[in-house]
Amino acid sequence: MMDKSHISKAELWAYISKTADPDTIRKVELWKDSSEYDKELFSQITAIYLNTKEYPVSVEDAKNRFLRYPRNTKQKTVSKVYKLLKYAAMIAIIVTAAYTYQQFSESTSQLISEETSFGENKQLKLPDGSVVWLNASTLLTYKGNTPRTISLEGEAFFEVAKDTAHPFTVTTSDGLKIEALGTSFNVKSYSNTSIVETKLLTGKVAITSDKYLKERVLLAPDEKVIFDRNSKQFFKQDMVKREGRIAWREGKIEFENQSFREIANDLYVQYQVKLVFKNDEVANSKFTGVFDKNTPIREILEILKTSKEFDYHLITATDEWVIK
Template sequence: MEPLKITETELWEYISKTADGSTNHKVERWMNSSDFDEALYIKITAIYNHTLEKDPTVEEAKKRFFNTVTPKTAVWKEMLKYAAILIVVISGTYFYNTISSNRNEIVVQTTFGEQRSIELSDGSKVWLNASSTLSYNTETPRTLYLEGEGFFEVAKDTLHAFTVTTPDHITVKALGTSFNVKSYIDGAITETKLLTGKVEVTSDTHFKESVFMIPDEKVTFYKNTKEVVKSKMDLYESEIAWKEGKIQFENKTFKEIAIDLKAQFGKQIRFSNEDIASSKFTGSFDHKTPISEIFEILKISKEFTYKLNTTTNEWIIE
């Protein structure tokens, strides 16, 4: 059988929802075939998502996208090949509307299923989990903004506090310590876990009293109720499994697990059955385990069906 080939233009039209019926059908057949080029799909999707101006051609959009960054050679080659992790110095206002065009601004972004380690100029180290964004100014490397999940080993500096702020206005402040912060946009919680040292959790929006933490404690902010809860970590929680390349959860609802799976595999998980969504599971998987295999194992304890909707690019759980 002759290979099913898709041009960048056809894929661009499909992703930007400007394709006609025959092109849509052709792309969807390609996506469900053995000829599917996931790297190409990711690349064109990334370009489209970051160049949302009215009706650009694929070549115009690529030019705008690649002109917005000043690349590091090795990272640039990797991005071109896989549309993977972007480590960029902002050179204009195109790339992220929420980030200043200041040339000293640094944005580190991971795509789904990838982790990245960064060493800051003050000697602090950061591990960034999948589908996460870290930003900071080179002149103030101890003041960071995190969307997603990161683990921080903070270099001691008694004169300059180290702060991490999340999209929901939670700030974690430390001097010299190691801690994990998790705050995905579509997640129901923002969570801080402290392994060593001491940290202070504050918010300029949601609560007045500072929450001070000691090792093996976690602070959970529930976005819907605005409740802040400090509790002792279980033994497994202090492992920070994602740093070791694991997807690990214990007694978590399927809806909570879906946030982590989306970060790893890049596809939304939608539930048509609330009973399944609220069911709790425990498991540990290598991050390279296919998502369908994870679903099959979870089905052992709670029966459900799943399917991939290629039109909306999301998993449906029934």
């Protein structure tokens, strides 16, 4: 005859959770029909299982923690119930902690997005203490648990908090990666333009690209690097004094010896107006100037005309300015 006092908590858990093998099922059912059957113990383990099986986390560790405690069947019922309640409380704490940890892990790994619309600027502080200014029509994304790994579409200025153990990186849609430590720099990477531009004000950055660069490009303060999307070439240059101001942060539109076509892209992200060129000579003409962001587009065009003669008119139906 089998010794029913050898029924273990592990066997009861397996039976209640429907994971027991045929021999264990038979053993538990014989025990339930015997004088050794402990109804309170069976009910407690059943209640614990029913209250933990719906959690979206594994309760295996909780179960094992529970099953490690020895059971003395000779103790008084009050003592036995007290211990079972204590163990049940421990399992509830373990399961709740596991669930909370999972929820926290999911929230910290979620993708966080910061975005600006046409003509809008925004300043934000990242969890690592770095400060970012977003220019108009810009999208910045990062995961909550890696705020020093940034993806950028548009233009942003960064003041990076120092953390030598965790480099700060900004990646563009072209796969260009700008890596910095304690640094202030500007990255311009709009999808509708032919260039990606990085300007360094303080500190040091390295630009890398698995696709376009064999060696990294290092920048010192007051230097910039331009990546031409058409030619796939990089050009490293010294910045002129005025470029170090990052005019858009001051609410201005500034261009230094830029083609009219390039200026048109800047006007689009600020005003959401499209300039259509019917004259390549005019489109490639270069201009230097600075305007407040609230300057009407017609006024900007009139001022540019003083340097290069051209005609323009607005097509109201499509909200396009035709330049010829």
